[in-house]
Amino acid sequence: MATVGRIKLGSQGLEVSAQGLGCMGMSAYYGPPKPEADMIALIHHAINSGVTFLDTSDVYGPFTNEILIGKALEGGMRERVQLATKFGISFPDGKMDVRGDPPYVRAACEASLKRLQVDCIDLYYQHRIDTRVPIEVTMGELKKLVEEGKIKYIGLSEACASTIRRAHAVHPLTAVQLEWSLWTREVEEEIVPTCRELGIGIVTYSPLGRGFLSSGPKLAENLSDNDNRKTLPRFQPENVEHNKIVFERVSEMAARKGCTPAQLALAWVHHQGNDVCPIPGTTKIENFNQNIGALSVKLTPEEMSELESIASAAKGERTWVNRTNWKYSETPALSSWKAE
Structure with a gap:
């Protein structure tokens, strides 16, 4: 192995x-929840294999994925993982609904600590950016949670470059x-260079194209x-037919390798740099x-280069809506926000 x-x-x-382990699919979104005992065995196998960076969220389930990981980390496993x-x-x-107001941030953190059965979360991300609350306000509360020892490090998920800069100015991401x-x-244009300029690590989810780059068209059929992938543009029949050719060409190159x-x-993701950690998910x-x-x-x-030229021919938007999540409108000016 x-x-x-x-x-x-960072x-x-x-x-x-x-390499990390994305745990979402064990409990949510990719078909029915998987048997708890099997998933705990998989998590233990991952940790024993050296994959100790586990990724979850309170929305996976909701809540059930954090509970699962809490159970998996009982009996001394907690000290071995990030x-x-x-x-x-x-x-x-x-x-x-996306929220980043301070009372919500604090309540969410307390609830996650309880479900995970831990005293401290190693890396706590804002999952999506709340454009109604200035990022400085959200980060201010996260900074307090660091000072209180409830979280060690702060992250953002799916944030645009200017939001990353503004957040990092409050407390290092x-x-x-x-x-x-x-x-x-798309991230290669602005997001990745911004992270590298500021010394922020990069964690990549869906590094296998939500499974298509590992299983090809048969995944979409089954x-x-x-x-949730059934609703994604790239998994629609008219795009699958085209993307099948991309998968076949990747497969041919893999056979040669x-x-x-x-x-x-x-x-390919690992070769992007030693500041990049992919977190492929699996249940097997x-x-x-x-x-x-x-x-x-x-x-x-x-x-x-050959791989990139093959894959750039893929068809269909990556997500449910016809835009990329990095093109969020900026959060309002700090002076215009009032706590309720």
């Missing part, structure tokens, strides 16, 4: 495994989480009715083992 090394995430001292969770998204009345894969490249398509796609031990095998795949600059 591949050796999983360590990397420094400039404040957090060190994590070079635990990341998120706040800020809820679905009252079935519609997404340790990580920005974003979608980055062979077929999702999604259950309650799998003696690895799987998933390992090739994941290796065999897929987990395959994912860490990507750490042994070496790519030349020519192979990187």
Whole structure:
């Protein structure tokens, strides 16, 4: 089995495994929740294999994924992991609401600590940016939580470059989480350079194109009715037909390299730099083992370019709406916001 090394995430001292484990699909969004005992066994296998950076959120379930991880970390496992969770998204009345006001931030953190059965969260992200509350106000409350020892490090997820700068000026950010894969490249324009300029680590979710770059069109054909990917543009029949060709070309290159398509796609992300930590999710031990095998795949600059030219032909927006989440409107001026 591949050796999983360590990397420094950000400039404040957090060190994590070079590859993390995204835990969302164990409990939510990608079909029905998976059997608890199997998921705890998978988490233990990951930790024992050297993958100690676990990623969750209070909205996964909601709440059930944090409870699952809390159970998995009982009996001395907590000391071996770097635990990341998120706040800020809820679905009252079935519609997404994003919040970053201080009372909400504090209440969300306290609730996550309880569900996870821990005294301190290693990395606490704002899951989405609340454009009604200046980022300075949200970060002010997160800074207090650091000072109180409830969280160690602060992150943002899906934030634009100017929001990242403004947040970092209040308290150093340790990580920005974003979608980055062979077929999702928008972040390379502004977000990644901003993070690197400021010394902020980069955590990439969906590094396998939500599974398409590992399984290809058969994944789209076999999604259950309650799998959110069924609604995504890239998984619609007219785009799957086109993206099938992309997958086939990635597969051909993987065969030449003696690895799987998933390992090739994941290796591409690893080759972006030692400040980048992908967090592929899985619910199967065999897929987990395959994912860490990507750490042994070496790519030349020519192979990187070839892969990029293949994948840039993918069709369909990455998300549910016809825009990228990095093009949020800026938060209002600090002076215009009043706490209720």
